[in-house]
Amino acid sequence: MIAPLRDFVGAFGRLLDSHPDEPRILSEGGALLRTLVARDDWLPDAFAVPHPTYYQQFLLHADSTERFSVVSFVWGPGQATPIHDHTVWGLIGMLRGAEYSQPYALDAEGTARPEGEPVRLDAGHVEAVSPTVGDLHRVHNAHADQVSISIHVYGANIGAVRRHTYPAEGGRKPFVSGYSNTLLPNLWDRSAELRNTTAA
Numbered sequence: 001m002i003a004p005l006r007d008f009v010g011a012f013g014r015l016l017d018s019h020p021d022e023p024r025i026l027s028e029g030g031a032l033l034r035t036l037v038a039r040d041d042w043l044p045d046a047f048a049v050p051h052p053t054y055y056q057q058f059l060l061h062a063d064s065t066e067r068f069s070v071v072s073f074v075w076g077p078g079q080a081t082p083i084h085d086h087t088v089w090g091l092i093g094m095l096r097g098a099e100y101s102q103p104y105a106l107d108a109e110g111t112a113r114p115e116g117e118p119v120r121l122d123a124g125h126v127e128a129v130s131p132t133v134g135d136l137h138r139v140h141n142a143h144a145d146q147v148s149i150s151i152h153v154y155g156a157n158i159g160a161v162r163r164h165t166y167p168a169e170g171g172r173k174p175f176v177s178g179y180s181n182t183l184l185p186n187l188w189d190r191s192a193e194l195r196n197t198t199a200a
Helices: 003-017 022-037 191-198
Strands: 056-062 069-075 090-096 098-106 112-114 119-122 126-129 137-141 148-154 163-165 173-175
Touching: 003 022, 003 056, 003 069, 022 090, 022 126, 022 148, 090 098, 090 119, 098 148, 119 126
Parallel strands: none
Antiparallel strands: 056 069, 069 148, 090 126, 090 148, 098 112, 098 119, 098 137, 163 173
8 A cells, every 4th residue: 555655765765866956856756756646545544644723744754864755744624834944955746635835035124925826736736845946935725624635755854954934023933843743654564465476
């Protein structure tokens, strides 16, 4: 069941092994993520649980040298992030439901202001963020009556990255997101499938 995530992690690691520049990571990595979120039968239930008050960020995989991480964001009805940055490249793929991403830019006083129209991500869609292509946004569940889930890939162990939120009154506040889970999915136990193929 979890094989698509294992395949994605392996393919993404091989992409980074080839030492691509950021545009290639976002392009080819985005295509890999698009393939992953094109099907919705692999995310374990433990990493798809909404919280009644706030969104949850579950770590699915962290590269051993922290070159990239994969997380599921679980959005309860109407839940939203504050305006925030990432400081590293990122890819967001919509697995279930839909979300809106409102881009922001800093004005001359350092206050975050909306820039352009919100981008709607529906299931199967992928969007990129980074300090070079646009790093500031606010995200919210597009649905007021159902859970939405997005799969994110970042160019770091994102739960341990020092980032910032941007309050309406101006300025920025540091934060480190951490993760909502204490256990990881087991991507590497292939014993069941091997038993099935060797049974005679």
